[in-house]
Amino acid sequence: MDTGKVSRIVKIGDPDADILYKEGREVTEFGKSIIDFAKDLIATMRAARGIGIAAQQVGRSERALVIDVSKGVDKSTTCKSDNKIVRIRNISPIIMFNAKVENHSKETRVGIEGCLSVPGQEGEVERYISVEISYQDENGKSHRLACNGLLSICSQHEIDHNNGIVYTKKAIKVSRKV
Numbered sequence: 142m143d144t145g146k147v148s149r150i151v152k153i154g155d156p157d158a159d160i161l162y163k164e165g166r167e168v169t170e171f172g173k174s175i176i177d178f179a180k181d182l183i184a185t186m187r188a189a190r191g192i193g194i195a196a197q198q199v200g201r202s203e204r205a206l207v208i209d210v211s212k213g214v215d216k217s218t219t220c221k222s223d224n225k226i227v228r229i230r231n232i233s234p235i236i237m238f239n240a241k242v243e244n245h246s247k248e249t250r251v252g253i254e255g256c257l258s259v260p261g262q263e264g265e266v267e268r269y270i271s272v273e274i275s276y277q278d279e280n281g282k283s284h285r286l287a288c289n290g291l292l293s294i295c296s297q298h299e300i301d302h303n304n305g306i307v308y309t310k311k312a313i314k315v316s317r318k319v
């Protein structure tokens with residue numbers, strides 16, 4: 142996959158920050174332009190040293206997100222992709238369109254999160270321990286991803302962005318990052 146273009150990240154308080162609070166629209170057409178968009182999201186996430194980014198964070202309305210937690214988890218950490226156990230590093234970066242949490246654990250956990258759109262801050266957010274997500278890839282093919290740990294938390298955070306929710310709205314406490 143060749144590299145995409147680095148986009149400007151929309152931050153809370155920016156004149157165009159409205160997009161961060163709007164529910165994303167479903168992607169129904171797949172092809173070159175959506176693949177190029179996914180590449181741009183990956184390039185932008187990497188340039189910002191993030192582990193995930195959603196379309197709304199670059200000023201776009203699509204239900205699109207990319208995730209790469211491979212550097213934040215152990216090399217052998219696995220998840221279930223289309224019912225097969227795979228190493229997260231082998232399927233990263235993960236590109237998801239129209240991602241939706243289909244099932245989740247009853248148990249939740251409070252953890253610290255940050256966001257590229259909320260620089261200099263971090264917050265305590267309650268998330269499901271494990272989730273099962275349905276999504277479409279850049280070719281429109283449907284997939285299921287079952288995960289826990291960092292991938293589960295990051296997926297819930299990015300899917301929230303697609304739904305117009307910034308983590309600060311859910312956070313128990315937000316404070317300046319030290």
Ligand SMILES: [Zn+2]
Nearest residue numbers: 255256257258
């Ligand atoms: Zn975020």
